[in-house]
Amino acid sequence: MSSATVPGHVVVVGAGLAGLRTVETLRAEGYAGRISLVGAEPHPPYDRPPLSKEILAGKWPDERATLRDTAGLAELDVEVHLGVAATGVDEETVELSDGTRLGYDALVVATGVHARRLPFQPEHPKIHMLRTFDDCVSLRSSLAAAHSLLLIGAGFIGAEVAATARAAGVEVTIVEALPLPFERVLGEQMGELCARLQRDNGATVRAGVRPEGFIDAGDRVGVRLVDGTELSADCAVVGIGTVPDNGWLAGLGLAPDQPLSCDSRGLVDGTPGVYAVGDVAAWRQLARGDVLRLEHWTSATEQARVVARRIAGAEIGREADVVPYFWSDQYGLKLQLVGRPELAERVEVLHDPGTLKGTVGGYFAEGRLVAALGFHAPRPVMRYRRLVEAGADEAEVRETALRLAS
Ligand SMILES: Cc1cc2nc3c(=O)[nH]c(=O)nc-3n(C[C@H](O)[C@H](O)[C@H](O)COP(=O)(O)OP(=O)(O)OC[C@H]3O[C@@H](n4cnc5c(N)ncnc54)[C@H](O)[C@@H]3O)c2cc1C
Structure with missing residues (x-):
């Protein structure tokens, strides 16, 4: 130094x-x-x-x-x-x-x-955001007394809250403005699989419609959607970015x-x-x-x-974010995302075992692998992480997929 x-x-x-x-x-x-x-x-x-x-x-x-x-x-x-x-x-x-x-x-x-607030979001003890430890304690205590939860926005954190609430027997309704949850981050095909994971586990997903205001619902939290539907639940989480x-x-x-x-x-x-x-x-x-x-x-x-x-003044060693990595735990599955899916022109299912568990999607741009998403498929995902870093082409990715599947 x-x-x-x-x-x-x-x-x-x-x-x-x-x-x-x-x-x-x-x-x-x-x-x-x-x-x-x-x-x-x-x-x-x-x-x-x-x-x-x-x-x-x-x-x-x-x-x-x-x-x-x-x-x-x-x-x-x-x-x-x-x-x-x-x-x-x-x-x-x-x-x-x-x-x-x-x-x-x-x-x-x-x-x-x-956490970003909705423009019309009131201060209310049962309307939560989740960013800090104190937020978590407050949400946990609301959930302990709740039979139902309304989730506004279907990001990864919201999806995990849904999974945690469902495991505790709480009814969950997810309202997402985009036609498909996760579509913006993961694209249509993989977004659909994430929505399926929620539905398969008993959550109701209402996509393509956004809330326009909170309404008086007595002891509950009420929301009116732009299509006129009114929903209420014992508590709500706003997770819109x-x-x-x-x-x-x-x-x-x-x-x-x-x-x-x-x-x-x-x-x-x-x-x-x-x-x-x-x-x-x-x-x-x-x-x-x-x-x-x-x-x-x-x-x-x-x-x-x-x-x-x-x-x-030390040696830097490996640079940061060479291949970005994110994980999310939902309903007993570890979702792992490597690379940059937002760059992709095309998404292809690389592994389809017939169940969500083990499914892997590959994201391609200009014929090269730029990202991969696995549903509880750690070994393939780590292999694709190396291929993303190497800028592997479609042929090499398919060959790897065949080898991993055999
Ligand atoms: C509920 C939740 C679940 C998550 N799960 C995953 C996951 O499964 N996988 C994954 O990859 N990532 C996950 N993440 C994301 C991951 O936790 C973040 O990427 C990581 O915490 C970022 O670290 P940070 O230090 O930049 O920010 P933070 O951890 O948010 O720390 C920033 C700190 O700065 C403080 N601060 C803000 N303003 C000021 C100020 N003016 N003065 C002094 N202090 C200030 C804040 O209070 C905070 O304590 C999750 C995040 C959340 C909230």
């Missing part, structure tokens, strides 16, 4: 997965300078995937979501500011909500995203609610010394040169590693 180029004080804002991994990697790479970690939530860093799965279901004790407790943070020799938000910033200083001003030599933005948490960066001339556009190793465009990692960040992709924001656990950890090594 060359100390001439290594900053003396690194301020990491956002004490979630990406922020914590940045701090851990800085220390692991031998960075000996001062580190401050600022987190708006009162909790020590915790993991979000179990919030729609094991923690929501009550299968795990809450502490199991913790990534590093207070004692673990102390081992990193990091100055921790929890329950305190960054509210402003200039080229030298971050301002915190408790009045503290932290001068920085390098700033890492790891503030993630918040996310908004990057970067309003506090206006002092650097960065637009609020927009992804932070970065180079391919996380330096925010036009702001020397400022990096962004995780859900808030949109990194330039080495392979295609476009800018991509991912809300994937693996991406947050890979980006944190790259930025921390860059700041510490």
Whole structure:
């Protein structure tokens, strides 16, 4: 490490997965300078995937979501500011909500995203969003007393909430504005399979229609759809996407609610010394040169590693997001997505065992494999991940599919 180029004080804002991994990697790479970690939530860093799965279901004790407790943070020799938000910033200083001003030599933005609200969404104890641990606890307590759940928006997190609720015997209705759930991310064919997974497990899917308002339904939550239908349930979850948490960066001339556009190793465009990692960040992709924001656990950890090594002056090693990876657990199946399905011109079922379990779809653009989605098919998916990275053509993919099936 060359100390001439290594900053003396690194301020990491956002004490979630990406922020914590940045701090851990800085220390692991031998960075000996001062580190401050600022987190708006009162909790020590915790993991979000179990919030729609094991923690929501009550299968795990809450502490199991913790990534590093207070004692673990102390081992990193990091100055921790929890329950305190960054509210402003200039080229030298971050301002915190408790009045503290932290001068920085390098700033890492790891503030993630918040759940997008419907324009007409009221504050209501039984209308939930799911992003934080506190959101999860509140939804869990509503679900414990509920016979029915209305899900507005059919994203992956919503689909997992549906699965968790169905496992607890709760009736689930999913309302999705697109003609098919997941169509935007996965395309029609695979979106249909995801909808089937829900229906096969007893959830009602109403696609192609959106809500236009909440209505009075007594103790229940009521919604009127644009086609005039009125639905009600004991509680509701709104899962219609996310908004990057970067309003506090206006002092650097960065637009609020927009992804932070970065180079391919996380330096925010036009702001020397400022990096962004995780859900808030949109990194330039080495392979295609476009800018991509991912809300994937693996991406947050890979980006944190790259930025921390860059700041510490260490070897970068493998670049981040070479082949993006996302998983989702629904109804006992692990769905795994590798690559970039949004690039695809064509989707082909590569493995069709006659059940959803084991089905794999391949996404092709310009005759090359750009993504694959597996329904509980870990071995093929990992094989296709390598083929996506290698830019394999259709013939090679089909040959591999035949070999894997034999
Ligand atoms: C319910 C749920 C389930 C998920 N399941 C999966 C899954 O199965 N597979 C998968 O690949 N991914 C999953 N994800 C996505 C994955 O968890 C995220 O990609 C990952 O958490 C991103 O990490 P991050 O550090 O960028 O953001 P976060 O984990 O959101 O952390 C950001 C932190 O910054 C804090 N913050 C925000 N603004 C400020 C501010 N101004 N000052 C200080 N702190 C601030 C926030 O409070 C938050 O604690 C899931 C996400 C959720 C919500």
